[in-house]
Amino acid sequence: MTDDKKPAVNFIRNIINEDLKNGKNGGRVVTRFPPEPNGYLHIGHAKSICFNFSLAQEYPGGKCYLRFDDTNPEKESVEFMESIKRDVAWLGFDWEDRLTHASDYFDRLYELAEGLIQRDKAYVCSLNAEQAREYRGTLKEPGKDSPDRNRPVEESLDLFRRMKAGEFADGTYTLRAKIDMSSGNINMRDPVLYRIRKVHHHRTGDKWNIYPMYDYTHPLSDAFEAVTHSICTLEFQDHRPLYDWIIEQCETEFVPHQYEFSRLNVNYTITSKRKLKYLVDQGLVSGWDDPRMPTISGMRRRGLTPASLRKFSERTGISKKETIIDVGILEEEVRNDLNETAKRAFAVLDPIKVTISNYPEGKEEVIEIPNHPQKPDWGTREILFEKTLYIDRSDFLEDAPPKFFRLSPGKEVRLRYGYVIRCDEVIKDDAGVVRELVCTYDPDTLGGKKPADGRKVKGIIHWLSESGSKPALVRIYDRLFNVENPGVVESVEDALNPESLLTMVDSRIENSLTQVAPGDTFQFERLGYFCADQIEFSAEKPVFNRTVTLKDTWQSKN
Structure with missing residues (x-):
């Protein structure tokens, strides 16, 4: 579903148009929305959903995947996955047969990880989390090599297979990429690709004792799905060199590319x-x-x-x-x-009872009013007028200033689509709170008719009758x-x-x-x-x- 409006020009659309012009990606446009099912989606995700799915819809044959990044089963649930599907569908988009999961690719991801070890591009590391942070360095200082960085390939491969088999406790080992511990981009300092997590997965059960990291899974999933334009927010910009390194080292058949744009920030709102x-x-x-x-x-x-x-x-x-x-x-x-x-309706949020003293007891009048004043084809509805009514408390002031054009003692007001009424008496409870107004109505003013004597009534308020309304x-x-x-x-x-x-x-x-x-x-x-x-x-x-x-x-x- 799209709105009937020409899409706004932006740098990503310009890139796609240029790619199509040059015949890149075989003239295809494939995007994806890859949420992690660890919570409900927010307004920032809504923008990403709309952009990725709308982009695919704009181009002939365009496709968009809904891919769940279910690599962290400790924090994920089926409830969150179902809520995400509801949200995407409610926004008006259809993933058709392109609902995928990172877990769909766990076997392929594992095989590629073994390949990285065999080519000496990854190694099994025994540093714990605190030690790994110390070795990683800072933004100003380079990191230093793990003591396991030069572990023999055969040894790393054996340990990795035993990690998969569940021989080791959580946190004992990780699989890390072998890149550059002195890189100015801290994301390239031998990032973790796999960690041990002996956790039940809602899709794969207890098959896996190790789970891949997002930065490893994301680019390869894009490659498996032949995503032409992998669109992320700017916080992933520094991760793009790692994205490209993973694709290059794993020698994937299709080479996707990542593009970044600024995330949606809205005032008075949290999107964390x-x-x-x-x-x-x-x-x-x-x-x-x-x-x-x-x-x-x-x-x-x-x-x-x-x-x-x-x-x-x-x-x-x-x-x-x-x-x-x-x-x-x-x-x-x-x-x-x-x-x-939206159709129109009457409601009285904080009601004050109004009794029309000169209206016949037991009489009811049916008043026909439009469902939308600017849309006559939407038809009309009926409301009742009778002796007992309700108006909103905010539409009455006992001591009203001169420019208060609603109801006050001795003053008149028009009931929308109804009659002109005048307030004659104010009834209060023991605490001094106004509980009822006794009014008289002008029987010749129904439906907007002006008073016969030519007097002007400026204020118009809404109302409901007692039997024509419900709590x-x-x-x-x-x-x-x-x-x-x-x-x-x-x-x-x-x-x-x-x-x-x-x-x-x-x-x-x-x-x-x-x-x-x-x-x-x-x-x-x-x-x-x-x-x-x-x-x-x-x-x-x-x-x-x-x-x-x-x-x-x-x-x-x-």
């Missing part, structure tokens, strides 16, 4: 999977799919649309320059999409963090916005909204866009989440 996991593990959010989370599942549950995320991903661009994107751009794209795709729980979500760059805050708790969730337990919604499907999104007129919760919504207990406000109010609050 480790920190997001901390939020989940510490119960600071309700889970990976908490609607405040920047995970794709969280954004989906909040009501963001695939189209808005695809447009946001395209709009933020592809370059090598590190920038921080204003989250307001994402919110704008969500509003733009929902303005065109609902509504969650008002704000940004999870109130620090512009929460990633640099030492303790993630210090960056949390204490007002990121407000739960409205006594809200009222139109009767029809109890029959919608979980995930359906509506504009609650004057209030914002709201989504029927995908997990908790039911006709008996409707739950709605605010997706986004009608306009950006964040800047005015800060």
Whole structure:
């Protein structure tokens, strides 16, 4: 699925176009999205998904692989893999028959590793993790050779096979590439290719006692799948020499190439999977799919649309320059999409009871209103008008300033699509809280008709009748963090916005909204866009989440 818009020009598209022009890669375009299934995907992954799959779609015969980097079974799970597949499909992309796993290639990877040992390009090292760090050197000082660097080939090969057979404990040995311990690129200082991990793998079971490292697995998987353009974020730029070394030394039939672009950084947002996991593990959010989370599942549950995320991903661009994107751009794209795709509805989040004293007891009027004021072909719906109504508490002030054009004692306001009413009496409870308003209505003002005597009524508010509405729980979500760059805050708790969730337990919604499907999104007129919760919504207990406000109010609050 793609949006009907010409793709923006960027350096990677220019490279692909030039490659096609020169007949490189046999005129093929093959990309891949290689997530590690150790958590739920976030907004940064969404951009990578959109870019890699969209690139493949732009070119005739283009293909994109969804490849799971399942080389670290200690931290991975089927749950995470299934969530990733749901996210990619929800964003509108289809991997067809190109769902692969690094574990699909474990046998081939092992054979190539033996080949590296036999050509004296790799050796088995007995340094433990702490010793290996000491020998590695620093950015300013070269490393020094492992005592095992010149281990005889036959001995390394024997040890490697015994590692595979499970003879040694975790951490006893590693297989390292033999490159250059004095390299200015620290990634080239004899990096680890295999480590011992006696861990059950969800796909290969207990077959393997050793697992390959990402920097070894990634380039070879690209070669096996004949990926023409392996696109990574900039943090992998210094790994590219190792990528190329692995491909060259293993003499793969196909030679892929890696390209890097800047990762997506969004203000008021964290995209560290480790920190997001901390939020989940510490119960600071309700889970990976908490609607405040920047995970794709969280954004989906909040009501963001695939189209808005695809447009946001395209709009933020592809370059090598590190920038921080204003989250307001994402919110704008969500509003733009929902303005065109979401039906309208009435809801009263914090209701005050209104009694129309001069309206006949027991009478009900059916008022027909549009599902979308700019889309007449979307049809209409019916709401009820009767003696007992509800309006939102924010639409009433007892001591109103001169320019408050909503309801106040002795003042009039128009009920949207309904009548003009005047507040005659305010009823409070013992604590002084307003509980009811007694009003009168002008029977000649239905549906926008002006008062017969020519008086002007400026304010228009939304409302619901008692029998025409149902109770609902509504969650008002704000940004999870109130620090512009929460990633640099030492303790993630210090960056949390204490007002990121407000739960409205006594809200009222139109009767029809109890029959919608979980995930359906509506504009609650004057209030914002709201989504029927995908997990908790039911006709008996409707739950709605605010997706986004009608306009950006964040800047005015800060």
